[in-house]
Amino acid sequence: MSQHEPHLLLQPAPMLRQGMNTPRAMLDVWLALLPATLAGIWFFGLGALLVLLASMAGALATEWAFTPASRRRAAIGDNSALLTGLLLGLTLPPGLPLWMAFLGAAVAIGIGKVIWGGLGHNLFNPALVGRAFLLGTFPIAMTTWAPSGGPFWEIPPSLLALPFQSPAYDALSSATPLGLMKFEQQGTALPELLLGNTGGCIGETSGALLLLGGLFLLLRRDFDWRIPAGIFLAAATFSALLSLTGDGYPGPLFTLLSGGMLLGALFMATDPVTSPLTPRGAWIFGLGTGFLVVLIRVFGGFPEGMMYAILLMNAATPLIDRYTQPRVFGRGGGRDRGEQTS
Amino acid sequence: MSLFNLFGGGFSHGVHPAGHKEQTVDRPIQRVPFMDRYVMPLGQHIGAPARPLVSAGEQVRRGQMIAEAGAFVSTCLHSPVTGRVRGIASERYPDGSFRPAIVIDADPYSTQQVEPRPAIDWAALPMEAFIEQIQRAGIVGLGGAAFPAHVKYAIPEGQRITRLLVNGAECEPYLTNDHRLMIERPDALLRGIEILLTKLGAERATIGVESNKPDAIEVLKQRIEPGQPVEVVSLPVKYPQGAEKMLIKAVYDQEVPAGQLPRDIGVVVNNVGTLVAIADWFDRGMPLIERVVTVSGPGAAYPANLIVPLGTPVREVLRFCGGLKEETREVIMGGPMMGSPVASLDVPLLKDSSGILAFTEAETARPPAHPCIRCGRCLEACPYFLNPSRFARLARARRFDQMKEIQLMDCVECGACTFACPSNIPIVQLIRSAKESIRHKKVEAA
Amino acid sequence: MAREQSSYESFIKGLWRENPVFVQVLGMCPMLAVTNTALNSLVMGLATLFVLMGSSFLVASLKHLIPKQVRISLYIIIIATFVTIADYTILALLPAVHKELGAFIPLIVANCMILGRQEAFASRHGVRMAVVDAAGMSAGFMFALLALGGVRELLGNGSLFGVDLFGPGFEPWVIMILPPGGFITLGLLLLLFNWIAARKRAFLAEVAATEREML
């Protein structure tokens, strides 16, 4: 009669859970971004670190300010705001005034996320909404690139511009490989693209380390591999075809390794919230993004198109999801066979 | 089929929960002693409840029919014990509700033998009589659904059964009752297969067993006589392989069209336990009055495989194997993926109770649900290729009609999506309540 | 129409409670297209005021002469006439502004607010009420235009009506004068409006509750 009689819970089945959870998935992305982030700071110096911090601070502050108190703890705790801040920061030029980075992150979280109802409800990648806003708002500051490889402790003067004031630039500014290609038909050597000692956004220059991070996420099954695969495939094919015409268009390798291609394809387009759920949808999303990137880079007005390509495909994601629902088991012809169950 | 197995076999999607079978896999089936009192709910199978044939004070023998089938989709109940009917009362059911049940006090002096009865010459029986016999035996699908077995054998005119598929997958973690049954009673199993093969006129039988039961596969292969149209197929371990249509897909690589039954493509699927029960009825006259149960889980003091008379209180079953550990938080009847929690230990063991599992804090603690980040793991888990994420999203907005449009009703509630969800969203519960609302609406409309 | 509204109420309702932009969500097209500076907003607002008041006056005066079957056509002809007059006047007097507003002055014709007022109000009320209503609605429209144009010019150019406010160091927010800035700013203004309205409702409810308690 000494049986233990617990107060029984009525937690419904399934009792078992796969080990992964959402905050951890976010943390994984953090880890995967770490090498490229550190490389960015290494190349661009202390200033880059400050820009990243300003962006993350803006994201956290906005998330905190606009999330209802009841959900605040969870919203901050799921690491997603901080990740948005980091991702935005990585797509900013190293000499961007800190107030702009802060503002961009505020817009990213405010208009990109909170307004939609918070994590999981936004349909556009928040970091990219913030960046698109910044590029549209401060086109010059967002395309002026502090050179890499200077003394670590030296902070570009533009960084410290007072809020709402124009930054002052020192004469030294560099060009990105994409800018060189677009406006001066000048290539950049592959080793430099892989290593990352080029002009560009803080987190986008180091191809090899970004690939390493992507590999980590792939092994952890944290993203849908079809999306980057689709992007690489479409971009490489399109640019290969273009370069075959012999009109001096960049080849596939340059296309894949330059600009925000790797950062975008591996870490932004794969944001599960804003990309299609279905496997076929993921392919379409990836291929569409890859195509648009090259279209904008080669035929458009901007040297880089990754951000716009992803945002445009984000916009199409509800449609893609809708028309790529997998065929339900036991339903041969897809949906049209419809309502025979009861 | 063999070609198909080259590619690894199995069905697409699904999940791989840890098996946890090692606790009981080597524990031979033990018989629990008889208890003082048994409770037999009248509606412990799918379909109409049974109609009681006994009244308070009546003496009943073990194996005596105490309730008859209430309809065609219904089945009979038999006394699990020799004793006296205490009455027909509203008794606590595992889901927490109270339902009418026949309560029997065991006769402490009885030997509890089932009176021997000559074997039934099943081969000579016409099909209708055979089906009636199965119903009389009270046999239901013992895999978990408790669907009256005879209904499956009533093949409509114009259809022909070509294959008998025996479900030995046992894909639910922790459970080993089917596994032990295959090892310990292979002959009864093969006998049941023989009976059904003959009566259904099917050409061959396949026993699908997940590859984590190599000893069962070995035993069965040895016992199959050369020339017998029976084969054993080893399947990759995956949940929910034991779901009828998934097993058919895994073994025959055929999809049963939505809204149709396996028999529509010429297949009858039966659980190993069901077939053993059929053999027991025809050979020994033993109706379904007991079943094999796995008692396991981190909260069980001594995990075991037991043969338990139906109607035995869960509390007594647990007591027999040492009770629950201090840290137990929850007790589940059935498997950990699809079973249901019990609110009290004073509920009877039923025909569909394949397991009694005790779970501790580690399994029951649920971190707060996070918003869905549309990671798609549930889509990859769903064996039916449904979109659980969308179901959950629509359910939150109470868009039940839209859920129906994307085939809500095809969901078998296997829980794979919920298992896979990193945001800890109770998808399968949302689906269940949506289905409930739709049915409710339909009833109101009718 | 529980009771006849006073002119003042009729005017004020257009400005706030039934503001054509913030509440009725009408006239979005000129609202967004021409509000990149406060001056443009002002001219657009005045043009709309002229057209709306003129056509409301005419419609209300002639309402007994207008056959029902062709009333919409007639309204449109009347409105288009006033728009053409406004168009040529602006072209003659303010050629620089006309260049910026361009096609959007003729597009006043398509502003559903104006046609809507004829159908819903001017054709059913006396001349005085119709004109007051038109003035109220136009004022409400102008208020919205100026709010949007003001914010956009202020952030997008650092100035208001062309007057530099923040000094030469100000970094303009270019996007504010571009289309996305128009959409987003108007969205946020609507949000602000909703918020104020909600606050006001909550306050009134509280007052009512307190009054009840005191009784």
Add this chain to the structure above:
Amino acid sequence: MDNLIWIFISALLVNNFVLAYFLGLCPFLGVSGRLETSFRLGLATTFVLVITAICSWFLNTYILPHAPYLRLISFIVVIASTVQFIEMAIKKLSPALFKALGIFLPLITTNCAILGLAIFATNKGYGFTEGLVFALGAGAGFTLAMVLMAGIREEAELSDIPALIQGTAMNLIIAGILSMAFMGFAGLFSSG
């Protein structure tokens, strides 16, 4: 040919009627709740735009050089009556087509995208073919924006959008983000 391609791409993407010129905002904000409706409205609008292009070319070539002051009135009257005439014709000739698209026609005639197209085509001095391509591009751009918006809105309905911003405010912000994304097309095919 290059010129025509650019006119088309420009009206479709770079200077999208809705997202860059704010034309056709009423249906864009009002009717874009359902995908199906949005798509059909887009098609019907494209159809009317093409008719508008033809009418305005005719007016610009034969009438308005003599009476420039009649521009606005004649655009309105001619376009509206032509559309009405075609509506009646469709009703008679193809009831199915009328059911699919025709019911939108009266709605569209008062849409500023229509008048806007006529005025823009005139201001830009487009000839017949150019005007036609312009109308097709504008219509396709309108349809694209409508369909994207509808998809987003259908999805956003399931989101936890705060009550204060639901409705037009949210739709405007979505439009703003879309418009921002479309900025990526700036300069497309113009540098070639």
Add this chain to the structure above:
Amino acid sequence: MSIGNGVKEPGSARLALSLAFAGFISGLAIIAIYEATLPTITANKAEELRQAVFRVLPGVTRIRKFESTPEGLKENPEARGEEVVYGGYDPQGALVGYAINSAGPGFQDTIRVLYGYAPAERRVLGMWILESRETPGLGDKIYKDAEFVANFEDLAIEPQIVAVKKGTRSAPNEIDAITGATISSKAVARIINEGHQRWKGRLPAPDGQPGIEEAEQ
């Protein structure tokens, strides 16, 4: 518009009459305002054009409007459309150059350019943007940035104008592009090049220049 569907009460005659009457009144009103504003508008436009031509053709005091016909340039003050150029003359009556309209796609929308061209030297004398929707603060520097506009004062047009990175201008046919607005800068160069391609064969060389003798006003 909705033509009354039947002979109900007011009768279609009356409906038509009301519409016609309204149309008549409206027409009167419109013509009145048109006539009233026409002189101002014409004067405004002429003044605007003069300003523009003076900007692109320095030293000009008189302007004449020519139309290109198969027989060559003909003076036609009423000419409209694409086939129009303006001749600019110095006080002595000698042709300084032509002001030529050209348009083409820019970063956002069509850019309309007026440029001054000296046929004898085959040089561009000046450039003025008549119409553009380029990005404020960036692309709009093509007319707001005096430094960029100055590029076009005395610029060789052959073989063609080339926009190069700011500060690297080295040949007489090169212009410094605006930093950050390369596309807009290149667009202006391209639009002038295209205008030149279209016009170069049709503008009389110095000897064959349209004389000033028959000029009036």
